[in-house]
Amino acid sequence: xxxxxxxxxxxxxxxxxxxxxxxxxxxxxxxxxxxxxxxxxxxxxxxxxxxxxxxxxxxxxxxxxxxxxxxxxxxxxxxxxxxxxxxxxxxxxxxxxxxxxxxxxxxxxxxxxxxxxxxxxxxxxxxxxxxxxxxxxxxxxxxxxxxxxxxxxxxxxxxxxxxxxxxxxxxxxxxxxxxxxxxxxxxxxxxxxxxxxxxxxxxxxxxxxxxxxxxxxxxxxxxxxxxxxxxxxxxxxxxxxxxxxxxxxxxxxxxxxxxxxxxxxxxxxxxxxxxxxxxxxxxxxxxxxxxxxx
Amino acid sequence: xxxxxxxxxxxxxxxxxxxxxxxxxxxxxxxxxxxxxxxxxxxxxxxxxxxxxxxxxxxxxxxxxxxxxxxxxxxxxxxxxxxxxxxxxxxxxxxxxxxxxxxxxxxxxxxxxxxxxxxxxxxxxxxxxxxxxxxxxxxxxxxxxxxxxxxxxxxxxxxxxxxxxxxxxxxxxxxxxxxxxxxxxxxxxxxxxxxxxxxxxxxxxxxxxxxxxxxxxxxxxxxxxxxxxxxxxxxxxxxxxxxxxxxxxxxxxxxxxxxxxxxxxxxxxxxxxxxxxxxxxxxxxxxxxxxxxxxxxxxxxxxxxxxxxxxxxxxxxxxxxxxxxxxxxxxxxxxxxxxxxxxxxxxxxxxxxxxxxxxxxxxxxxxxxxxxxxx
Numbered sequence: 268x269x270x271x272x273x274x275x276x277x278x279x280x281x282x283x284x285x286x287x288x289x290x291x292x293x294x295x296x297x298x299x300x301x302x303x304x305x306x307x308x309x310x311x312x313x314x315x316x317x318x319x320x321x322x323x324x325x326x327x328x329x330x331x332x333x334x335x336x337x338x339x340x341x342x343x344x345x346x347x348x349x350x351x352x353x354x355x356x357x358x359x360x361x362x363x364x365x366x367x368x369x370x371x372x373x374x375x376x377x378x379x380x381x382x383x384x385x386x387x388x389x390x391x392x393x394x395x396x397x398x399x400x401x402x403x404x405x406x407x408x409x410x411x412x413x414x415x416x417x418x419x420x421x422x423x424x425x426x427x428x429x430x431x432x433x434x435x436x437x438x439x440x441x442x443x444x445x446x447x448x449x450x451x452x453x454x455x456x457x458x459x460x461x462x463x464x465x466x467x468x469x470x471x472x473x474x475x476x477x478x479x480x481x482x483x484x485x486x487x488x489x490x491x492x493x494x495x496x497x498x499x500x501x502x503x504x505x506x507x508x509x510x511x512x513x514x515x516x517x518x519x520x521x522x523x524x525x526x527x528x529x530x531x532x533x534x535x536x537x538x539x540x541x542x543x544x545x546x547x548x549x550x551x552x553x554x555x556x557x558x559x560x561x
Numbered sequence: 562x563x564x565x566x567x568x569x570x571x572x573x574x575x576x577x578x579x580x581x582x583x584x585x586x587x588x589x590x591x592x593x594x595x596x597x598x599x600x601x602x603x604x605x606x607x608x609x610x611x612x613x614x615x616x617x618x619x620x621x622x623x624x625x626x627x628x629x630x631x632x633x634x635x636x637x638x639x640x641x642x643x644x645x646x647x648x649x650x651x652x653x654x655x656x657x658x659x660x661x662x663x664x665x666x667x668x669x670x671x672x673x674x675x676x677x678x679x680x681x682x683x684x685x686x687x688x689x690x691x692x693x694x695x696x697x698x699x700x701x702x703x704x705x706x707x708x709x710x711x712x713x714x715x716x717x718x719x720x721x722x723x724x725x726x727x728x729x730x731x732x733x734x735x736x737x738x739x740x741x742x743x744x745x746x747x748x749x750x751x752x753x754x755x756x757x758x759x760x761x762x763x764x765x766x767x768x769x770x771x772x773x774x775x776x777x778x779x780x781x782x783x784x785x786x787x788x789x790x791x792x793x794x795x796x797x798x799x800x801x802x803x804x805x806x807x808x809x810x811x812x813x814x815x816x817x818x819x820x821x822x823x824x825x826x827x828x829x830x831x832x833x834x835x836x837x838x839x840x841x842x843x844x845x846x847x848x849x850x851x852x853x854x855x856x857x858x859x860x861x862x863x864x865x866x867x868x869x870x871x872x873x874x875x876x877x878x879x880x881x882x883x884x885x886x887x888x889x890x891x892x893x894x895x896x897x898x899x900x901x902x903x904x905x906x907x908x909x910x911x912x913x914x915x916x917x918x919x920x921x922x923x924x925x926x927x928x929x930x931x932x933x934x935x936x
Contacts (some may be wrong), residue, residue, distance in 0.1 A: 457662070457664065459660050459662055459664040460664050460666060460667075462629075462631055462651070462658075462660070462664065463658070463660060463664035463665075463666070463725075464666075464677070465630075465631075465650075465651045465652045466629060466630075466631075466651055466652070466656075466657055466658045466726075467652075467657065467677050467678035467681060467725070467729065468652045468653075468678055468681040468682050468729065469652060469677075469681045470652060473681065477677075478666060481668050482667070482668055
């Protein structure tokens with residue numbers, strides 16, 4: 268085997284080993300636990316196999332999955348998570364698209380500065396930024412103080428510990444994940460296509476909907492998936508900004524693992540969540556391969 | 562249309578018998594401190610195929626974009642068919658443009674690309690589709706209606722772009738380097754195709770090109786541009802035979818240029834001293850002795866021989882290079898004064914003993930072949 272072949276194998280091996288070590292093995296561990304029975308022991312679940320009288324005995328049961336169907340809490344949490352993820356993705360798109368479009372159409376020095384501003388929040392810890400939102404949104408927070416002072420409202424708004432606070436937190440946090448892929452798509456858009464559209468009699472608005480929007484579809488899908496997928500399992504934002512009514516699967520998972528110490532059910536919840544996420548990931552991959560085609 | 566004479570037969574620019582179709586008056590376009598187009602005035606007549614010819618950065622594309630409405634002139638006016646275009650947006654102008662990159666919509670089929678203009682205009686769908694089908698068969702693309710642009714060859718894409726720009730039957734079609742992306746053979750075929758379509762439809766074409774051969778073949782008239790200005794406007798023959806400046810002579814075709822000063826400028830004799838000796842030209846009014854000027858002689862107007870030549874101008878030189886081009890050969894001949902001349906000679910059938918490298922040769926040309934260029 269020549270040196271270059273060896274080098275190539277090594278290059279491919281590194282991410283593969285990484286994925287096996289940090290993704291595949293943990294996944295299999297979780298899968299294994301989801302098929303076990305809870306026990307009051309350390310670890311708190313039955314082993315996959317046991318030696319009983321010199322014979323191997325497998326402990327595989329699907330009761331944890333069945334239990335998830337019986338208790339409506341889990342289905343409701345999934346549905347609620349999908350709803351919150353969908354609504355916040357849509358909100359992020361409505362805010363992020365004009366921003367990405369504006370940045371992509373800006374002349375060069377300005378464009379770099381605007382892009383830097385989009386990435387800038389990443390320089391501060393995510394947790395700190397969510398805490399900052401508590402300071403802004405709470406009843407005696409900055410937002411209410413400003414609105415009261417300006418005379419726009421007479422009584423402070425109750426935003427903290429509602430779904431609205433969760434949406435604000437999610438849209439704020441995930442906006443860069445939507446803007447960046449969308450920007451990367453829009454910046455490639457050939458200006459002469461828009462000129463051609465105008466030349467053939469289309470107005471600016473019509474040109475946008477017929478040329479810019481369809482051509483940016485791969486960017487829209489990539490951006491939306493990058494928001495939708497992590498928001499589906501989001502735990503920190505609903506835990507800090509949301510109230511007791513905010514039902515999300517991430518929170519249920521947490522309670523199951525650490526509150527109830529029911530690892531098998533928690534693992535089953537996680538496995539089902541992974542399967543639900545596979546659908547948008549497949550949509551994303553399709554969009555990316557289609558985008559590469561054009 | 563059949564009875565009407567085409568623009569190159571009417572030649573309305575010779576005598577002012579028609580009102581110009583496009584009137585460009587004192588157009589200037591500044592980009593910062595730089596004048597991309599500098600005080601250009603130009604009249605173009607109905608049915609013309611007018612070529613704007615010039616090197617890159619000469620302002621020809623900017624002028625075209627101002628006609629299309631993509632750029633706003635800094636000063637001056639543009640009238641198309643008697644209507645002032647100031648303040649008229651690109652989508653409301655009676656012009657269509659064929660882009661250098663073709664600018665085909667990549668997410669639409671050929672059919673949808675071509676029908677785009679009609680549908681935006683509000684033409685009912687069945688009619689638009691019928692007209693699109695007719696247009697596609699005119700550019701010989703029937704059967705390609707459902708292809709996407711990236712599934713077509715360069716030549717096919719070019720024809721889709723042409724069909725799309727013609728579908729609205731514009732009064733004026735603007736073409737930006739329409740043949741630039743095609744290979745040589747396809748370009749030659751397509752040139753005649755363009756002329757055919759232009760004559761069939763009677764649309765006025767303004768073509769931007771940097772290719773002088775293309776301009777010569779296509780156009781009724783050529784406007785040569787340099788540094789934002791139009792330096793000469795004329796029919797291809799006029800531009801070629803009587804260029805008005807060294808720039809034009811050099812740009813159009815190949816040419817030998819001698820720098821010199823006037824020796825004798827009498828009504829019956831005109832002689833110019835150059836580093837290679839005196840050159841006799843046709844007498845010309847308005848020149849004075851000692852005036853500095855250039856003499857341009859086309860390579861094909863020069864004779865080449867081993868024996869002395871009887872001509873108004875003769876020189877001797879040494880063949881440095883011979884390039885065999887098939888129908889003719891191009892010789893580079895070193896003169897004693899240091900200048901290198903380009904001379905072309907037609908190749909005869911079975912020429913047993915052609916002139917070749919390192920031979921002493923005689924060169925001769927007539928007084929009429931020496932074009933005097935004051936600029």
